[in-house]
Every structure is written in C-alpha cells, then in structure tokens.
Amino acid sequence: MDNLVLQCRCGQVKGRAIKVDPADGTRVICYCKDCQSFAHALKAGAEVLDEQGGTDIYQLPPARLQIQQGLEHIRCLRLSEKGLYRWYAGCCNTPLCNSLAPRVPLIGLVHSFIADPEREAKLGPVRACVNLRGATGQIPKGKLDAAPARGYIGKIMLKIFGWKLSGQGRPNPLFSAKGEPVASPRILGPGEEI
Numbered sequence: 001m002d003n004l005v006l007q008c009r010c011g012q013v014k015g016r017a018i019k020v021d022p023a024d025g026t027r028v029i030c031y032c033k034d035c036q037s038f039a040h041a042l043k044a045g046a047e048v049l050d051e052q053g054g055t056d057i058y059q060l061p062p063a064r065l066q067i068q069q070g071l072e073h074i075r076c077l078r079l080s081e082k083g084l085y086r087w088y089a090g091c092c093n094t095p096l097c098n099s100l101a102p103r104v105p106l107i108g109l110v111h112s113f114i115a116d117p118e119r120e121a122k123l124g125p126v127r128a129c130v131n132l133r134g135a136t137g138q139i140p141k142g143k144l145d146a147a148p149a150r151g152y153i154g155k156i157m158l159k160i161f162g163w164k165l166s167g168q169g170r171p172n173p174l175f176s177a178k179g180e181p182v183a184s185p186r187i188l189g190p191g192e193e194i
C-alpha cells in the first residue's frame with residue numbers, strides 16, 4: 001500500500017491519499033450529467049472529461065484523505081439543495097473531489113487532484129464505468145467490457161459499510177467534528193459557472 005500525491009493545478013492545495021492499494025478496485029469512470037456539469041462550471045471540461053463525458057474518480061473513505069496545505073482555498077458547490085458536495089480549489093478552480101453527507105464515509109477523488117507521477121500503478125485499472133446513460137458519445141465496447149458497471153454498486157456499498165464499521169468515516173478533512181462543511185456550499189443553477 002502506498003500514498004498518493006494530491007495537488008491542485010497551481011499547487012496551493014496539497015494533500016495525500018493514504019493506504020492506496022491497486023488491488024482494492026475502487027476506481028470508476030462516472031458518466032453522469034452532474035459530474036459533467038461540475039467540470040463545466042469550473043471551465044475544466046476539457047481537462048477533466050474523457051471523450052464520452054466521463055470523469056475518472058478514485059473512491060476512498062474520508063480517513064484516508066489528508067489535506068496538508070491550503071484548506072482555506074477549498075470551496076464547495078452543489079448542483080441542487082440535496083446534491084453531492086462537490087469540492088474544488090478556489091485558487092485555480094481545480095476539481096478536487098465529491099462527497100456525500102458526512103455520515104456516509106465515501107469520497108470520490110477527481111483525477112484532476114491526483115498529481116502523483118505513479119498514479120496509474122498505484123491506483124490500478126478502472127473497475128467500472130457507471131451512470132452510462134449520461135455519456136455524451138458511444139463508449140468503446142472494449143472499455144465497457146474491461147470495466148462493467150454490473151456488480152459494482154453492490155461492491156462499493158459493501159466497502160462503505162466496512163469503512164463505516166472500521167471507523168474510517170473520521171477524521172473527515174472536509175467536515176468539522178459536528179458535521180459542518182469546511183466551506184459553505186454554494187448551490188449552482190443549471191448551466192451556471194463559478
């Protein structure tokens with residue numbers, strides 16, 4: 001297991017993901033429209049989205065994410081009142097990660113925050129392509145065959161359950177001990193940009 005270097009585009013927000021294991025299998029490509037809207041809101045679509053509108057995301061429990069520098073630059077937006085918390089670096093608008101309410105121990109690191117030169121080896125392959133209905137183009141069959149959505153939801157639910165049981169929901173660098181987000185979320189309307 002290894003640590004993964006995290007850094008925003010301009011270098012003011014730095015962190016790491018710890019205990020990263022390529023055999024763990026929690027890397028997905030999400031094709032949902034909200035992930036696309038998030039990238040577009042930050043004018044980061046070209047950098048973040050693949051040819052079919054997918055976002056490469058590494059999922060981990062909060063206790064394995066550490067922000068070492070620049071927490072004060074972190075901003076939050078939501079695409080609806082109850083949408084995911086979508087975190088980005090206010091210094092340079094780099095998408096960082098997504099999270100649910102703090103009682104659900106799951107964070108999805110967006111690849112734009114992963115600055116590790118050995119990321120491919122450390123993360124291992126993409127395990128599932130999810131939310132395929134949001135894709136903006138035909139996803140190549142080879143890509144789908146290598147990372148089928150089938151079975152993944154059950155697998156990640158089990159992992160979340162295990163992470164909760166083993167206390168890995170805390171500490172959560174994005175929420176206070178009382179469950180308050182470190183940056184108050186701005187609700188973004190359809191098509192709105194930062």
Ligand SMILES: [Zn+2]
Pocket residue numbers: 008009010011012013089090091092093094
């Ligand atoms: Zn930055």
Ligand SMILES: [Zn+2]
Pocket residue numbers: 030031032033034035036131
């Ligand atoms: Zn998504």
